[in-house]
Amino acid sequence: MVSLQLLMEEGLLPSLLASLIFIAAVLKIFLSNKARKPKPNLPPSPPKLPLIGNLHQLGKMPHRSFNKLSQKLGPIIFLQLGEVPTVVVSSAAMAKQVMKTYDLPFSSRPQLFSAKWLFYGSTDIVFSPYGSYWRHIRKICILELLSTKRVESFGFARAEEVSRLIHRIEVDSSPRIVNLSEKLRLYANDVLCRVVLGRNFSEGGDYNRHGFQSMLEDYQELLGGFSVGDFFPSMEFIHTITGHKSRLKKTFQRFDKFFDELIEERLDPGRNKTREKDLLDVLLDVHKDGSSEMPLTMNNVKAILLDMFAAGTDTTFIVLDWTMTELIMNPRVMKQAQAEVRSIIPQREQVSEKDLHQFDYLKAIIKETFRLHPPVPVLVPRESIQDVAIDDFEIPGKTRVFVNVWEIGRDPKSWENPEEFNPDRFIGRDIDFKGQDFELLPFGAGRRVCPGIALGVVAIELALARLLHRFDWELPLGVQAEDLDLTEVFGITMHKITDLVLVAKPHLHESIC
Numbered sequence: 128m129v130s131l132q133l134l135m136e137e138g139l140l141p142s143l144l145a146s147l148i149f150i151a152a153v154l155k156i157f158l159s160n161k162a163r164k165p166k167p168n169l170p171p172s173p174p175k176l177p178l179i180g181n182l183h184q185l186g187k188m189p190h191r192s193f194n195k196l197s198q199k200l201g202p203i204i205f206l207q208l209g210e211v212p213t214v215v216v217s218s219a220a221m222a223k224q225v226m227k228t229y230d231l232p233f234s235s236r237p238q239l240f241s242a243k244w245l246f247y248g249s250t251d252i253v254f255s256p257y258g259s260y261w262r263h264i265r266k267i268c269i270l271e272l273l274s275t276k277r278v279e280s281f282g283f284a285r286a287e288e289v290s291r292l293i294h295r296i297e298v299d300s301s302p303r304i305v306n307l308s309e310k311l312r313l314y315a316n317d318v319l320c321r322v323v324l325g326r327n328f329s330e331g332g333d334y335n336r337h338g339f340q341s342m343l344e345d346y347q348e349l350l351g352g353f354s355v356g357d358f359f360p361s362m363e364f365i366h367t368i369t370g371h372k373s374r375l376k377k378t379f380q381r382f383d384k385f386f387d388e389l390i391e392e393r394l395d396p397g398r399n400k401t402r403e404k405d406l407l408d409v410l411l412d413v414h415k416d417g418s419s420e421m422p423l424t425m426n427n428v429k430a431i432l433l434d435m436f437a438a439g440t441d442t443t444f445i446v447l448d449w450t451m452t453e454l455i456m457n458p459r460v461m462k463q464a465q466a467e468v469r470s471i472i473p474q475r476e477q478v479s480e481k482d483l484h485q486f487d488y489l490k491a492i493i494k495e496t497f498r499l500h501p502p503v504p505v506l507v508p509r510e511s512i513q514d515v516a517i518d519d520f521e522i523p524g525k526t527r528v529f530v531n532v533w534e535i536g537r538d539p540k541s542w543e544n545p546e547e548f549n550p551d552r553f554i555g556r557d558i559d560f561k562g563q564d565f566e567l568l569p570f571g572a573g574r575r576v577c578p579g580i581a582l583g584v585v586a587i588e589l590a591l592a593r594l595l596h597r598f599d600w601e602l603p604l605g606v607q608a609e610d611l612d613l614t615e616v617f618g619i620t621m622h623k624i625t626d627l628v629l630v631a632k633p634h635l636h637e638s639i640c
């Protein structure tokens with residue numbers, strides 16, 4: 128008999144395991160197909176059943192793979208992915224059906240293995256299934272954590288962090304050449320840390336002692352993409368065999384330890400309490416408040432805390448990074464944006480949040496970035512609570528629904544010259560990204576729409592306005608716009624594989640606080 132050790136030595140174990148998973152999956156589908164009732168009138172589906180290899184391929188660039196399928200089959204398609212009935216929607220009209228007409232029956236989330244592990248049994252807001260618990264924490268989020276008043280109360284922290292960003296670009300960078308992506312990533316993380324924890328983590332190496340940045344990256348990777356095991360929910364052992372489970376455990380334990388330390392520190396009676404309340408304070412107040420009909424446990428607090436980082440850091444960074452990339456590739460647009468900001472704010476003054484409402488062109492630029500490069504190109508999956516009929520198609524309960532907002536943003540039926548970066552298309556047009564206009568859905572729509580729009584957008588607008596006001600931007604000597612590597616990497620969000628490196632020339636001397 129062949130021993131396990133021999134198989135390991137020969138490097139045959141992984142292929143053997145992969146074959147076993149494959150056979151088990153095929154058997155499972157075969158048996159479940161046999162027991163199935165007569166088929167409902169499902170949306171069109173590709174002739175071949177996608178199996179493990181296809182799932183893996185699909186997971187690398189789901190927005191592009193779904194796009195290819197919908198070009199052939201139409202704006203609503205049905206896929207049997209492993210054990211999971213799946214519907215992919217890729218037009219504004221279909222998205223409106225899912226997120227407006229039938230918002231309630233489509234407002235749950237599938238229980239993904241990674242989310243269960245990382246988010247304390249999916250007790251956060253993003254991955255919590257629809258029900259009274261989700262409604263309760265969503266209300267806390269809207270009224271307490273991310274209300275307009277709360278977002279405004281952190282204006283001082285954003286002002287400090289954006290000044291730090293400008294300062295880093297001026298001082299930290301070797302003569303004028305700046306790895307802008309690196310600086311923007313720090314800014315996005317720091318702004319969120321100030322809001323959630325009252326401190327930034329890049330200064331003084333305090334939070335970094337836990338490798339906070341690498342924790343966030345691990346987490347994005349583990350959660351993102353399509354884990355093959357998530358399409359075979361009855362075969363959880365797949366996650367063990369692939370090593371996914373042990374990675375999830377490790378990342379979870381690191382975050383959990385980090386949060387425990389923060390909470391312990393916060394509950395110390397000797398702590399200085401004079402500063403502005405941050406989101407951790409607010410959550411601990413809700414936790415302490417015994418009068419609530421559904422008190423939050425400490426694990427619930429940690430799950431929501433993790434949501435804020437997970438949902439708010441990468442997304443903000445990605446928008447800033449893509450916007451600056453598009454601006455450097457489109458010098459006319461860059462010039463017009465600089466002219467707008469500089470004509471409104473005198474040379475020796477700094478842009479502040481109270482000025483942002485005047486920058487119409489800058490706002491149009493951000494909308495154009497959201498259209499072409501939505502940070503979450505395929506929305507976080509929804510799951511149907513019951514059977515729903517869309518047009519003539521019947522979508523069974525417990526179907527996983529993906530909305531391809533990347534494709535919707537490039538649909539020639541809604542957008543003229545959709546591949547062109549042209550913010551002027553928004554000037555004089557009453558179209559926004561807050562979930563009312565289904566051609567532009569970077570934040571989703573309906574009951575599950577992103578509750579962090581105000582917090583995310585103000586941090587983006589402020590940083591861009593300051594970058595354009597303060598610096599003239601150029602590509603390094605010898606680099607052409609065509610040389611920029613725009614390759615995308617897909618986690619749960621989609622960013623560029625290569626950092627943006629630019630030359631920053633101070634426009635005029637500005638005193639930095």
Ligand code: HEM
Binds near residue numbers: 254443575582583
């Ligand atoms: C540019 C920045 C951002 C983008 C593009 C973005 C995008 C999204 C998207 C696409 C969803 C899923 C919506 C759906 O299923 O229909 C979502 C959900 C969510 N976002 Fe954001 N987001 C951003 C910033 C933020 C920030 C700053 C926070 C908070 C700190 C946040 C917190 C959340 C939460 C808690 C949910 C889950 C909502 C639910 O399932 O009920 N987001 N976001």
